[in-house]
Amino acid sequence: MAGLELQHIEKTFGRTRVLHDVSFEVSDGKFFVLLGPSGCGKSTLLRIIAGLEPQTRGSVSFGGQCVDDVPPSDRDIAMVFQHYALYPHLTVKENLAFGLKMRREPKSVIEARIAETAALLEIYDLLDRKPKELSGGQQQRVAMGRAIVRKPKLFLFDEPLSNLDARLRASMRVELKKLHRRLGTTMVYVTHDQSEAMTLGHAVVVMNRGRIQQIGRPEQIYHEPANPFVAGFIGNPPMNLFEGSYRLDQRQLEFLMGDLTFRFPFQAHERIGAGTGTATLGVRPEDVTFEPEGPGHVASTGTIDLVENLGNDSIVHIMVKGQSLMARTSFGFRQHAGESITIYVKNFHLFINDNRIPLPSL
């Protein structure tokens, strides 16, 4: 059942407004990710959904029912906290049982659910231990178990993997995805880690400074970023962004930066009329190549500044006409710093007035 809907949520702390008119809908059973840099309001939003924090304005509904006046205990949700928040004076088993006991489930049900959850998360051996006797990864599993065992309508995750080391984080990510497929329950997941967002989410909300920047499928957000913020935030290494100006006439759109000019076949339309103004041009490091791959690719020459070897690929920093640019090559890049190089760009992103202007593919 539990689809989630947020309507015009606003939140102010004292005089600071941390959320501005946030609205979105999560359909039942989806994995929904709130992504953004720290301080963007994503955790506050999650806490509002949980009922731990009252919103200043707007409303939250579960499955079409407004829950604004429902306390967290009655929202039938489970939350996994960043720092796990396991009850330190209770054993793992008691931690798992706590929520069920509070809901006065019969003992047999509690036992069965704990057994089921412990098997699912492979924490059977830990049941009699106290949280402080567990490793970080084990604590994480128990925290997850405490949420699963309740069989809630909605799972909320507040950066649950951020305290784990890189390797464990990667494996937990996979497990989490499997878990979601298995349980089929709606999940809302807060993270600042774009790779978590991209791999886990059916849909991703990118937030910055308390505002939604873009909502979309992971690939949509990657390929068609709505504005320069999203373009620069998603992707590793980040998209190369260049500030410049544009000139649009009947036949073509020009992007001007210093003595560089890029021309795109383009028709003026209602969103931007003919004229000039400031603009941002974006190039993904993956879209920079050293061999021409198509006829329309824009070519230029530059000097290699630095080569970062990452094993199976390399990040090449290149100075092109006074501008620094990053390129990502798949493998076998043999050139060194100081050498000159010809680059080809196979795809551009253009933003005018902070909005994406769809360009025809080259």
Place this chain on the structure above:
Amino acid sequence: MMHRPILLGGILLAVLGSLCPFLWFVLTSFKSQIQVEAIPPTWWPDGSLVFYASALFEHRLLHYVRNSVTVAGSATVIALIAATPAAYALARLRLPGKTWILGGLLCVAMFPPIVIAGPVWQILERLGGLNTHWGLVLPYVSLTLPLAVWILTTFFHELPIELEEAARIDGCTTWQALYKIMLPLAAPGLFTAAILTFIYAWNEFFFALLILTDPERQTLPVGIALFQGEFIMPWGEIAAASVIATLPLIILVLLFQRGIINGLSAGAVKK
């Protein structure tokens, strides 16, 4: 390296300085009447238990112990019951003027008790609280509350709020979250507050003397002070009684020390 001997000397001096009177009392309590009055004084007692017997049976020391346990015990329990929700609210709620409340509590705690002696006596007289145990418990509670609230506020403040939120999501009301999750974790704070309150009430002399004139109800410090007659000063008995009066405190502190030191909240949150 130069600091070490100086530090050690300082520590030794402090420990000896504060222990000396106690040592003297303990030694005295095991002396005989002749040794107590000997001039020059003798250091080592001959291990007589005469004074203990006299304090316990002639001066009915146990009866004072019972009174003290009643008064100090009730004062502690009541102070904690009142301080816990107050401290919890001060630590967790966004109250306007919270710092003023805490500051005010601290100011009140600084007042010399004699300032309120007159009013307390008058109030108790009106309420019929003179010469009753509850009449003594009442001022003890109000005098120890500020300290208890401060200690507990600090403890609640340090407990991660996520734990409480987890409890609320797990189905607890605010009160349930308090006594099922927060209180067990604040146990070290509770122990500390309890011990300090208990020690205060156990040792308090001035109000006890003021409010309890009936020997049947008097507490240990008053009882022991009134050992002396018009012409005699029974040093030995007083020493023995003082040792007996101190023992429960030492035992309590030793027992609860573990509870205080054991950081029960370890493992709650990944640091």
